[in-house]
């Protein structure tokens with residue numbers, strides 16, 4: 103796309119956003135051009151909470167389907183648009199509600215902890231949700247000693263190394279994060295020996311074992327702002343590098359692997375955002391019964407200590423006013 107085309111679309115989107123009282127939210131892994139037109143860039147739960155607090159009537163969720171569903175669960179009175187209906191998540195697709203129901207029958211004592219990267223129907227079958235940032239705290243906050251952790255085995259394994267609870271893992275994984283290998287980290291570290299290494303807990307255990315820090319994307323963004331962090335090797339989807347460089351122009355950010363690209367996260371383009379706002383589709387709706395049950399699992403997480411409220415900066419940040 104030429105600079106002129108991009109500028110034209112950006113203007114059209116701004117105009118439509120104003121006319122429709124809309125808010126554009128972009129996940130940290132979205133294309134740079136999408137992050138740049140968004141009102142907020144963040145992780146999935148932060149963005150859903152911002153959607154719920156906003157006075158906008160329309161939420162354009164630039165992310166993947168489970169994220170737009172979470173926004174629809176938290177703010178059912180708003181229209182939630184997902185500019186590309188095919189933006190799925192291979193990790194979320196590794197579990198179904200029916201499979202979970204069967205597993206629960208075999209593990210009647212287990213408490214089900216559900217990573218938010220999961221379909222709404224699966225959340226509706228879970229006892230409590232968690233994010234990559236609060237998985238350990240959520241597991242520790244439970245009375246039960248037996249936990250069925252779904253659907254990401256690596257996040258569940260990471261939590262198991264930090265708690266005495268017995269954690270049963272679901273065999274799901276994120277194909278993008280598992281593409282990051284231990285050898286990748288060692289090779290990049292060899293080229294940048296002074297750099298710190300931060301990785302996402304969806305990475306393989308052997309990758310986590312050699313990292314300096316393990317954070318979800320929100321934690322990575324905050325870590326990158328620290329004064330003592332000058333060079334950072336980043337072990338997550340490479341879309342976050344755009345935000346890190348933009349917010350920290352004098353620091354160096356190096357992807358742990360150029361292969362860590364989530365194809366679903368790259369489906370949304372400026373044209374699709376424009377079409378979506380213009381035509382008010384595709385809309386994401388969650389059936390009422392599923393929504394109520396999934397909301398309970400999310401609310402339990404938010405009520406737990408370290409539940410996962412939005413960051414202090416975001417909580418105090420004024421939402422952009424929407425012109426009518």
Ligand code: SF4
Nearest residue numbers: 191192193276278364
């Ligand atoms: S990076 Fe992994 S967990 Fe995130 S949307 Fe892509 S496949 Fe799903």
